[in-house]
Every structure is written in C-alpha cells, then in structure tokens.
Amino acid sequence: MKSNLSFFLLALVALVTITSCQKERTAPTSLLEDQFKDMTRHGGISGNIKIQAPSDWTVDYVKLENESLILKDISDAEFRVINTDTVVAKNGWFRMAKSSHGDSLFIDLKENFENVPRILVIGLKANGKEEEMRITQHRGKSYKIIDKKISEIDSLRRIYVSSHQCKPQTFSNYTSIPQKFSDRNVFWDVQHSSIFKSEDYGAFLWMSERDSTLMMEDLIIDGTIVWTGRVSYRNGTSNTPYQRGAVIETQVNPNETITLNGEVKYVERTSHYVFTIQNEEAGNQFEITGTWKQTVPISSTLLRN
Known part of the structure; x- marks a missing residue:
C-alpha cells in the first residue's frame, strides 16, 4: 500500500513539473526588450532590433502619430513587413526588413530635419499578440x-x-x-x-x-x-x-x-x-x-x- 502511494506521489510531482515547464515555455512574453519599446533619438537610427518571438512575426502597421497618418511605402500600399524583403517609405527616409533568421528587425531611419519631433509607432504582431514600438525623433542641433x-x-x-x-x-x-x-x-x-x-x-x-x-x-x-x-x-x-x-x-x-x-x-x-x-x-x-x-x-x- 505504501509502495503504491509513493509511486502515485512521484507521478503527481512529475506531472506538475512537466505542466509547469510547458507553461513557462508557452507563457506569452514581450516581443521587445524594454529598451526598444519607447526610444528617443536626436538623429537617425540604423541597425537591428531583437524580436523575442518565433520567426512568423510581422510588422502590421507603421504610424506617424504626431500627424495621425498611416505610413505608405513607395508602391503606395500600407507599410507592412512580412518577410526579408526591404520595405521603403516614400522619399526613402525609412526602411525596414526582417533579418534572414527572422530573429530581428532591421531599421534604417533617416534624420528628422524638421523642428517638430517625429513620432513613429510600429505595430508588431506574433501569434495573436500585439505590441507597439515608439520612436520619438528630434532634429539634431547642428x-x-x-x-x-x-x-x-x-x-x-x-x-x-x-x-x-x-x-x-x-x-x-x-x-x-x-x-x-x-x-x-x-x-x-x-x-x-x-x-x-x-x-x-x-x-x-x-x-x-x-x-x-x-x-x-x-x-x-x-x-x-x-x-x-x-x-x-x-x-x-x-x-x-x-x-x-x-x-x-x-x-x-x-x-x-x-x-x-x-x-x-x-x-x-x-x-x-x-x-x-x-x-x-x-x-x-x-x-x-x-x-x-x-x-x-x-x-x-x-x-x-
């Protein structure tokens, strides 16, 4: 009887452990590190931003918040990033693409030459989870x-x-x-x-x-x-x-x-x-x-x- 009870307890502990690990693996995490969620710059940005999600994530939209405007690409379609093809905004001031491994987002954001800050909001989507990245960009002083x-x-x-x-x-x-x-x-x-x-x-x-x-x-x-x-x-x-x-x-x-x-x-x-x-x-x-x-x-x- 004691032997059966011990086996049952061991099995229960194992089940709880497996379930806990599965929850840890599947628990939703942020798509972005905190440092990339709200950035302020006094110049251009060029580089890769790590995305903490499987490779099927997308950039669903890009908005100019201070102008209440959905950004369009050079083909006049709404600005979206689905694969590794580089998407370019009209006038060439902004480019984005997925990295070849799908683990980061390449951004090339030209200088803001206006005296009014440019506020860019980038909408990310992965497995039903949505998150926004905000970039506030000021003109350089000189x-x-x-x-x-x-x-x-x-x-x-x-x-x-x-x-x-x-x-x-x-x-x-x-x-x-x-x-x-x-x-x-x-x-x-x-x-x-x-x-x-x-x-x-x-x-x-x-x-x-x-x-x-x-x-x-x-x-x-x-x-x-x-x-x-x-x-x-x-x-x-x-x-x-x-x-x-x-x-x-x-x-x-x-x-x-x-x-x-x-x-x-x-x-x-x-x-x-x-x-x-x-x-x-x-x-x-x-x-x-x-x-x-x-x-x-x-x-x-x-x-x-």
Missing part, C-alpha cells in the same frame, strides 16, 4: 560636412562668348564739349549662376539658414584659377552679380550719338558631388549626392557702334 568630393564631368565643360545678359546703352551728346559716359549699365545684368540638384532625402534640409554657403572647387583654366569662392547651397539656381572690376568711361564727342554693347566670355561646368554629413550631437553620419552646375563670366568686352 550638422557639418566632414568630407566633400566634387568630380567635374570633363565632357560637359563649355566655354563660349555671348551678349545675352548684356544691355545695349545709347548715349547722345548735344553739347559743344566732349562728354564721358559710364559703361556700368551694359553689364549690369550679367550673372554668375550656381545650380544644385539632388534626389536624396533631406539633401537641402540639414544646413542651417545662418550658414547656407559652401566653398566649392576652384575653376582652373590652363593652370590659372579664374574663379574661387563660396556659393549658396540650396535646391535650384542661385545668382550673384558679375564682379567685373573697374568701370570704364567712354567719351562721346559733341553732337554725337553712340551705342555701347558688350560680350561676355563664360565657362560652364557640371560636377557630381558627394557630401558626408555628421550630426554633431548624435555622431550619426550620412551622405548626400547630387549634381552642381556652374556658369561663370570670366571676362568682358565693350563694343562701340
């Missing part, structure tokens, strides 16, 4: 260029002479003595132009309005620097007046009428550029690529008719 590569496309350099920005001026002298007239207005509208173009996210948003000019590569012709200086870094065209030098005065004799016109020699060049930018607060680095086209007036000739 950014700087730490590397700059500018490569001119030699085949696109062009040197030409034109009067298209010159303005003819007519002068009449109705007096009995010679008169002198300045040629200043002939070249008044002549401009140096600089055009930046880039399709990269945030290409022109990182720079402070207080310091929006960049030193670019010198323009060299036959070993001589014909232009050096800073240009405005902005999307599109910036113009600055042609620095011609001394004003020339032309003499008009009594009872004479003359017309002054001009020609300007221009150099046009196009370059690819790659800027490596650093968020000085967070230390993150990113690259901006684009094209820079410059038209430089390098000399002028006054024509008298």
Whole structure:
C-alpha cells in the first residue's frame, strides 16, 4: 500500500513539473526588450532590433502619430513587413526588413530635419499578440560636412562668348564739349549662376539658414584659377552679380550719338558631388549626392557702334 502511494506521489510531482515547464515555455512574453519599446533619438537610427518571438512575426502597421497618418511605402500600399524583403517609405527616409533568421528587425531611419519631433509607432504582431514600438525623433542641433568630393564631368565643360545678359546703352551728346559716359549699365545684368540638384532625402534640409554657403572647387583654366569662392547651397539656381572690376568711361564727342554693347566670355561646368554629413550631437553620419552646375563670366568686352 505504501509502495503504491509513493509511486502515485512521484507521478503527481512529475506531472506538475512537466505542466509547469510547458507553461513557462508557452507563457506569452514581450516581443521587445524594454529598451526598444519607447526610444528617443536626436538623429537617425540604423541597425537591428531583437524580436523575442518565433520567426512568423510581422510588422502590421507603421504610424506617424504626431500627424495621425498611416505610413505608405513607395508602391503606395500600407507599410507592412512580412518577410526579408526591404520595405521603403516614400522619399526613402525609412526602411525596414526582417533579418534572414527572422530573429530581428532591421531599421534604417533617416534624420528628422524638421523642428517638430517625429513620432513613429510600429505595430508588431506574433501569434495573436500585439505590441507597439515608439520612436520619438528630434532634429539634431547642428550638422557639418566632414568630407566633400566634387568630380567635374570633363565632357560637359563649355566655354563660349555671348551678349545675352548684356544691355545695349545709347548715349547722345548735344553739347559743344566732349562728354564721358559710364559703361556700368551694359553689364549690369550679367550673372554668375550656381545650380544644385539632388534626389536624396533631406539633401537641402540639414544646413542651417545662418550658414547656407559652401566653398566649392576652384575653376582652373590652363593652370590659372579664374574663379574661387563660396556659393549658396540650396535646391535650384542661385545668382550673384558679375564682379567685373573697374568701370570704364567712354567719351562721346559733341553732337554725337553712340551705342555701347558688350560680350561676355563664360565657362560652364557640371560636377557630381558627394557630401558626408555628421550630426554633431548624435555622431550619426550620412551622405548626400547630387549634381552642381556652374556658369561663370570670366571676362568682358565693350563694343562701340
């Protein structure tokens, strides 16, 4: 009798132990470690976040909470991550994918260049369990260029002479003595132009309005620097007046009428550029690529008719 009772008690203990272990194995756990549930950053994020779930988990949605907006991908579908294919948001500022082993979520979140915080809410789902990850992203306090590569496309350099920005001026002298007239207005509208173009996210948003000019590569012709200086870094065209030098005065004799016109020699060049930018607060680095086209007036000739 005692032997049967002992066997029964041992069997009961074993059953309780097995049941307890099964409960421990199947008990629902958080999909995310606490450090990833609510993050605040002053820069971009790039890396893997461990997911504590079997590999069949998904990202069910991504929301911009501060804009009450469900995020869309580049195909205009709701942003969802189901497999290892990389999903990209419109404008390329955000990318996500499952790792090849399904144990982590790859996130590439570009800088927030707005003064208003960006609040991103990511909805995770696994075996009926749902959880949210929140990322509050602020603009970095300052950014700087730490590397700059500018490569001119030699085949696109062009040197030409034109009067298209010159303005003819007519002068009449109705007096009995010679008169002198300045040629200043002939070249008044002549401009140096600089055009930046880039399709990269945030290409022109990182720079402070207080310091929006960049030193670019010198323009060299036959070993001589014909232009050096800073240009405005902005999307599109910036113009600055042609620095011609001394004003020339032309003499008009009594009872004479003359017309002054001009020609300007221009150099046009196009370059690819790659800027490596650093968020000085967070230390993150990113690259901006684009094209820079410059038209430089390098000399002028006054024509008298």
